[in-house]
Amino acid sequence: MASLEPFKNVHLLNQSNQLLGLYTIIRDKNTKRPDFIFYADRIIRLLVEEGLNHLPVMPTTVETHTMQKFEGVSFLGKICGVSIIRAGESMEQGLRDCCRSVRIGKILIQRDEETALPKLFYEKLPQDIADRYVFLLDPMLATGGSAIMATEVLIKRGVKPERISFLNLICCEEGIEAYRARFPDIRIITGAIDKGLDENKYLVPGLGDFGDRYYCI
Amino acid sequence: MLVNQGTQAEAEMSSATSPSKKQNRTNSSNVRPLVNDTASGSHYSPPWITPYIIGVGGTSGSGKTSVAAKIVSSINTPWTVLISLDNFYKPLSAEDHSKAFRNEYDFDEPKALDMDLAYECLLALKEGKKVTMPVYSFVHHNRVPDKNICIYGASVVVFEGIYALYEERMSSLMDLKIYVDADLDICLARRLSRDIISRGRDLESCITQWERFVKPNAEKFVKPTMKNADVIFPSISDNSIATKMLIGHIKSKLQQKSQDHIEYLVELGHKSLPLDNLETIHQLEQTNQVASLKTMVLDRSLDRDGFVFYFDRIATILVSKALDWIPASKCSRPVITSYGHELENAIDVNFDKVTAINIVRSGDCFMTSLRKAIPNISIGKLLIQSDSQTGEPQLHCELLPNNIDSGFEQVLLMDAQIISGAAIIMAIQVLIDHGVELSKIKVIVYLATETGIRRIINAFQNRIVIYAGEIVSEKAMADGKCNWARVRFIDSRYFGCD
Numbered sequence: 001m002a003s004l005e006p007f008k009n010v011h012l013l014n015q016s017n018q019l020l021g022l023y024t025i026i027r028d029k030n031t032k033r034p035d036f037i038f039y040a041d042r043i044i045r046l047l048v049e050e051g052l053n054h055l056p057v058m059p060t061t062v063e064t065h066t067m068q069k070f071e072g073v074s075f076l077g078k079i080c081g082v083s084i085i086r087a088g089e090s091m092e093q094g095l096r097d098c099c100r101s102v103r104i105g106k107i108l109i110q111r112d113e114e115t116a117l118p119k120l121f122y123e124k125l126p127q128d129i130a131d132r133y134v135f136l137l138d139p140m141l142a143t144g145g146s147a148i149m150a151t152e153v154l155i156k157r158g159v160k161p162e163r164i165s166f167l168n169l170i171c172c173e174e175g176i177e178a179y180r181a182r183f184p185d186i187r188i189i190t191g192a193i194d195k196g197l198d199e200n201k202y203l204v205p206g207l208g209d210f211g212d213r214y215y216c217i
Numbered sequence: 218m219l220v221n222q223g224t225q226a227e228a229e230m231s232s233a234t235s236p237s238k239k240q241n242r243t244n245s246s247n248v249r250p251l252v253n254d255t256a257s258g259s260h261y262s263p264p265w266i267t268p269y270i271i272g273v274g275g276t277s278g279s280g281k282t283s284v285a286a287k288i289v290s291s292i293n294t295p296w297t298v299l300i301s302l303d304n305f306y307k308p309l310s311a312e313d314h315s316k317a318f319r320n321e322y323d324f325d326e327p328k329a330l331d332m333d334l335a336y337e338c339l340l341a342l343k344e345g346k347k348v349t350m351p352v353y354s355f356v357h358h359n360r361v362p363d364k365n366i367c368i369y370g371a372s373v374v375v376f377e378g379i380y381a382l383y384e385e386r387m388s389s390l391m392d393l394k395i396y397v398d399a400d401l402d403i404c405l406a407r408r409l410s411r412d413i414i415s416r417g418r419d420l421e422s423c424i425t426q427w428e429r430f431v432k433p434n435a436e437k438f439v440k441p442t443m444k445n446a447d448v449i450f451p452s453i454s455d456n457s458i459a460t461k462m463l464i465g466h467i468k469s470k471l472q473q474k475s476q477d478h479i480e481y482l483v484e485l486g487h488k489s490l491p492l493d494n495l496e497t498i499h500q501l502e503q504t505n506q507v508a509s510l511k512t513m514v515l516d517r518s519l520d521r522d523g524f525v526f527y528f529d530r531i532a533t534i535l536v537s538k539a540l541d542w543i544p545a546s547k548c549s550r551p552v553i554t555s556y557g558h559e560l561e562n563a564i565d566v567n568f569d570k571v572t573a574i575n576i577v578r579s580g581d582c583f584m585t586s587l588r589k590a591i592p593n594i595s596i597g598k599l600l601i602q603s604d605s606q607t608g609e610p611q612l613h614c615e616l617l618p619n620n621i622d623s624g625f626e627q628v629l630l631m632d633a634q635i636i637s638g639a640a641i642i643m644a645i646q647v648l649i650d651h652g653v654e655l656s657k658i659k660v661i662v663y664l665a666t667e668t669g670i671r672r673i674i675n676a677f678q679n680r681i682v683i684y685a686g687e688i689v690s691e692k693a694m695a696d697g698k699c700n701w702a703r704v705r706f707i708d709s710r711y712f713g714c715d
């Protein structure tokens with residue numbers, strides 16, 4: 001899939017009827033939680049698959065059961081997931097389903113209501129994360145505040161920006177711009193680019209609070 | 218704040234001490250001090266029950282705000298919360314409102330403040346409850362609609378305002394009462410520069426306000442509160458020695474508090490009674506399958522694929538066991554099977570009434586098994602870590618379903634391992650503080666030490682139901698044969714990072 005102009009390094013899933021149908025279900029406020037989880041999981045799976053499509057491979061020759069040589073490819077390098085607690089954890093299973101027993105780091109960032117700024121509470125990452133391709137998992141990219149903070153943690157730990165893929169279900173232009181201004185080399189893989197943000201900095205039309213809808217309501 | 222410094226609050230607690238910390242967190246909800254009485258059934262008192270409350274009073278312009286800020290920054294922990302009495306100004310009537318804009322409303326007399334609400338909030342904080350306070354806007358002279366400050370889990374509260382020491386009922390809740398004293402001419406000078414430079418007011422209105430309201434009220438109401446103070450703090454240009462002494466005193470008090478907390482937790486493990494006969498404690502029967510799964514989980518040569526797979530298997534068995542006696546009712550409607558027979562004894566079980574609260578990150582190892590048992594189970598999270606020096610458990614973050622107090626019949630508290638028991642005890646207390654009844658809480662743990670389990674039993678008078686995959690006896694621990702139960706390894710292996 002081509003990079004989406006004018007957003008370099010932003011990869012938008014093919015807006016097929018199927019995908020638009022899935023998004024319509026999860027955006028509908030009348031969708032109950034079991035359905036929300038099921039259809040969100042389906043989209044997440046597509047995002048993970050798309051993320052994997054961008055990983056580099058190297059030529060490998062295997063021998064088939066008919067003793068013929070097959071010139072194939074194999075993945076180059078190791079991956080890991082890093083989820084932003086709590087909503088990002090909803091994307092872990094999708095990653096695990098594709099990459100068995102993948103290592104998963106976690107970062108907890110909360111908005112400090114007094115300063116309205118994101119604040120880092122917790123990080124637990126694979127020791128060798130600097131050598132890995134990282135899938136950063138957070139379903140919504142609105143202002144980009146917590147994603148930027150989480151990415152800074154990754155960069156500080158030595159992860160190369162070009163090895164990070166940020167997977168989200170919904171983003172918007174402001175969020176993309178803010179994020180790309182800091183990390184132009186990081187790939188953003190998304191399924192929907194919304195119109196923008198409302199006065200509360202929520203995505204429009206968005207889908208509400210992803211973590212609440214997935215885990216609580 | 219420090220990140221990643223603490224380990225999950227489960228390393229054995231050492232006896233060293235450091236300042237106690239507890240954290241405030243904010244989010245918006247309705248204006249009311251909330252949560253019903255928590256005392257029933259809990260012997261445990263976390264640092265946010267009876268927080269150390271410091272009152273800072275003094276006339277307007279005396280410098281109390283900067284003293285309060287200095288205290289907060291010197292204690293330097295996120296568990297310290299600064300509350301300004303300014304938030305408790307009463308909403309103004311339309312008439313008073315226009316007076317306020319003409320600078321004719323007296324904001325400096327005690328009755329401008331909603332002291333009843335301020336008292337309620339302070340009392341609720343003292344009792345460790347979750348408290349929601351209004352936010353006042355000086356621009357609009359009114360409470361900011363839909364905006365509140367929500368505080369839970371603070372272990373140090375600094376309460377600052379001209380009338381902080383005005384009422385006996387409030388000062389009786391304070392552990393330390395500070396009156397910041399400055400000559401009124403200094404106060405006036407400070408007010409003038411603040412109001413004119415920072416707030417863009419004109420000199421004349423400032424002086425009028427001072428003479429008409431601020432000064433008379435200061436003489437009449439504020440100055441006399443000096444006699445309620447433990448400490449009279451000089452507001453002079455160099456008060457660094459006084460500050461140092463004050464901070465030193467506060468820190469030693471907090472250290473004592475932290476040490477008491479740790480000692481209490483240690484003490485909890487010492488009372489002995491045989492676990493086998495307790496109806497609240499359920500251990501997985503050591504069948505061949507259970508024993509072989511345990512062997513694999515403990516085998517360091519098992520690769521991570523295998524570890525995740527087999528931990529998920531044993532976790533699923535455990536979760537399913539814990540759900541065996543989920544509340545059920547007789548079906549109100551007849552249940553007809555596909556060949557038209559009516560089912561006798563049809564039972565309704567409402568799996569939506571179960572929520573799981575995971576202790577980050579160890580409880581997250583149960584995510585897969587929980588969702589196999591109840592695909593759309595509600596999930597909450599608690600981040601509790603132990604202080605890197607003292608081992609004192611600290612609550613960093615709580616993300617709980619909004620209706621946790623009434624929406625569920627079962628609240629499963631998930632943790633892969635219990636070692637000292639400190640984190641799980643704190644987690645249970647957090648649930649109680651949020652209105653969850655003790656009888657609804659079930660602790661689910663794969664690997665626990667007997668000492669940890671004992672502490673839970675003693676802290677909550679044996680009223681918490683515990684499902685454990687295995688409880689390692691004190692004797693086995695003492696013999697040194699089960700050192701694997703002393704370290705957190707399950708979540709490290711499960712997620713592939715230490």
